[in-house]
Amino acid sequence: MRDLRLLPKAHLHVHLESTVRPETVRELGGPPEPEGPFTGFRAFADQRGRVRELLRTPGHFHRIAVEFCEDEAAQGTRYAEVTFTAASHGERVGRLEMPLEAVLDGLAEGEARFGLRSRVLLDHSRRRPVERLWRTYELATRYDEVIGLGLAGDESHPLAPFTEVFDAARDAGLHLVHHAGETAGADNVREALDLGHAERIGHGIRVLDDDALVARMRESGVPLEVCPTSNVLLGLVPSLADHPLPRLRAAGLRVTVNTDGETALADEYARLREVFGYGDDVLAGLARASIEASFAPRNLASALLAEVDAWAATVPPGDASASTSGGTSGSGLASGS
Secondary structure, three states: OOOOOOOOEEEEEEEHHHOOOHHHHHHOOOOOOOOOOOOOHHHHHHHHHHHHHOOOOHHHHHHHHHHHHHHHHHOOEEEEEEEEOHHHHHHHHOOOOHHHHHHHHHHHHHHHHHOOEEEEEEEEEOOOOHHHHHHHHHHHHHOOOEEEEEEEOOOOOOOHHHHHHHHHHHHOOOEEEEEEOOOOOHHHHHHHHHOOOOOEEEEOHHHHHOHHHHHHHHHHOOOEEEOHHHHHHOOOOOOHHHOOHHHHHHOOOOEEEOOEOOOOHHHHHHHHHHHHOOEHHHHHHHHHHHHHHOOOOHHHHHHHHHHHHHHHHOOOOOOOOOOOOOOOEOOOOOOOO
16 A cells, blocks of 8 residues: 555645644643534534644744644645634734734745645635625735635525625635535535536535436536544434445545545545545545545646656555555555554
């Protein structure tokens, strides 16, 4: 089996505030990480909210961005589109631009030190006012490193009140990526496509509830940002073995593998190797899908795809007779390998 930390990957669905290291949380006086799965989406959101409250100074925001880059680079992530709730933090600390500017500075330092290329997506909770989304839109248009925005949070709240903002964002050339079909059903995904102009769907695991939507997604090629371990931790599926990822792939949908910030990316790939028996050819294909579904510049995407091909062509350690095309299935899970 090839080392999955060396497989070049793009990470498309990861919330910066969910990646804060446990030791950083402790140093900032925060709560310990919960043991075991969350009791539901609300428990997850409340715990992450307590972590967000710890971030108060430019140094805090800069630090978590640099640490994000270091941790992602160690997992083989070469390009990340990291989600950040900039306007919420800015309102909370009384300086709208400060959190985002500090994060952008940290990401620039992280690229220089660790080689991780990144861009930023700004999110907005469905539970929060439209006025805050307008402020998010304004922030997104000011900084070249910000490439898009979208809705997150409790999917029981409709997208419809925000359509004017998303119309403006589309016209301004911003990408639109919404959480949908995670806790709510197929109509939630349709709303993201029809009213939110979604170019990718965050999660989207409920699309399988509707054959017509599956056909539409397959025909349009809109990618899904699937986060298997996160779905298990939030109690949305009972176990990884029960996760619909294989069925999403079998339906011909464009599937990318991500973490939501709830685990490490190479570890997520390793779990798929163990639980679903995916060989290195399948895992390389998932890495290619993440790169192709990204908004990375074309030259960067082409270079990363070539690196994935090179990884797949290497002979697995200890198997001099292995085919250079990959495709062996793994069975034991070694964290990050």
